[in-house]
Amino acid sequence: MLPGTRPGDGDTRTFLGAIMRNPHQLGAIAPSSKAVARLATSVVPGTRGAVVVELGAGGGVISDAIRDRLPPDGRQLAIELNHDMVRHLRRSRPWLEVIAGDAGDLGRFLGRAGVTQVDAVVSSLPWTLFDERQQKRILDEVSAALALGGMFSTVTTLTAMPFRRFRLFRGLLESTFTTVGTMGPVWHNVPPALVFTASEGPPPAAGDGPGRR
Template sequence: MLSQTRPAGGDTLTFLRAIMRNPQQLGAIAPSSKAVARLAASVVPATPGAVVVELGAGGGVISDAIRDRLPPGGRQLAVEVNEGMVSHLRRSRPWLEVIAADAGDLGKLLRQAGLSHADAIVSSLPWTLFEEARQRRVLEEISASLVPGGTFSTVTTLTVLPLQRFRHFRGLMEGTFATVGTLGPIWRNVPPALVYTGARAGERPVEDLPGEPGAG
């Protein structure tokens, strides 16, 4: 399913305004590039009727990439806590199920939407802005919300890799998922970005997932 064409400037301007109003919610200096969005969305399965949830949808660039890969009969939800971005997503992407809420309540949000689990979860949450306890809570919610065979991806930038909070997050990823891998980097993103992926026990290895390793 292909997303409708829309001016990219509207997404970017809305994103920048949201950053100026509340930088602690977004944790980025610019929206993800389309190349990063495609990489993050590469975990979307081809299974008809698959449920895909995006955490921290922001301006909607990754939402569009997910929609492009969504299989027939699939359902796409976006969880976003920033009020300005929620309004923008609902206005610019009426096809998207936007939930104005915190990703730490993911299990409850899925139940409220009439769902028990998701087949894939895609994130651009600002992990290094989260205290360690919050990192753990959100990752536990993500893991518990995935079906057997489900996958998780999250965008991060190369600039945060040395930070202690990111190293702790990476450790939590390894303790939460049976397999953890990386896709990228995407050098043309500002700043350059990676996508981390995780899979629950018993699933196919993350390195076998479709993606664009090394794309720049």
């Protein structure tokens, strides 16, 4: 971990408090585990000057994992809608560029930040809380923001899979991107989780990362 990082400093307490105050903004019952965070951030490149955006940063567990993978000159931004989590992230992780707002406005936020394209987008958004229009809006924004060869990853729980909105999301993911893969499940997460990956390019070679759908 790089100097100045304080992993887990009040993350769970703040997260649970935010759920109690606004359960419709946070779709999880606990922060993502470190194992899920490592899996989701496997799409983060180690190239110089890489730019990575996180959607739905929550308590910051995935933010820390992104920072561990980024080179020193990389740039890391996080978009978070819940005001309690925004305050927590800004207080506990001053190195993170935190943007308070809706992931559906990704392109506008990046423009304000002087970013034209990003190398990776990592998400833990609660897709089953969004209707089809909201899902499509966010995925279109992600697709437009990714640079050539850029990767998108998103965490989803196994408990979400029976829901109709999960099936809608999976269909939109496959219609928006040319390559979709899955990693996991991570059984020790609460609840158990999968990570979906997506990109506009060809699938990686066998044994070289997430496979094609």
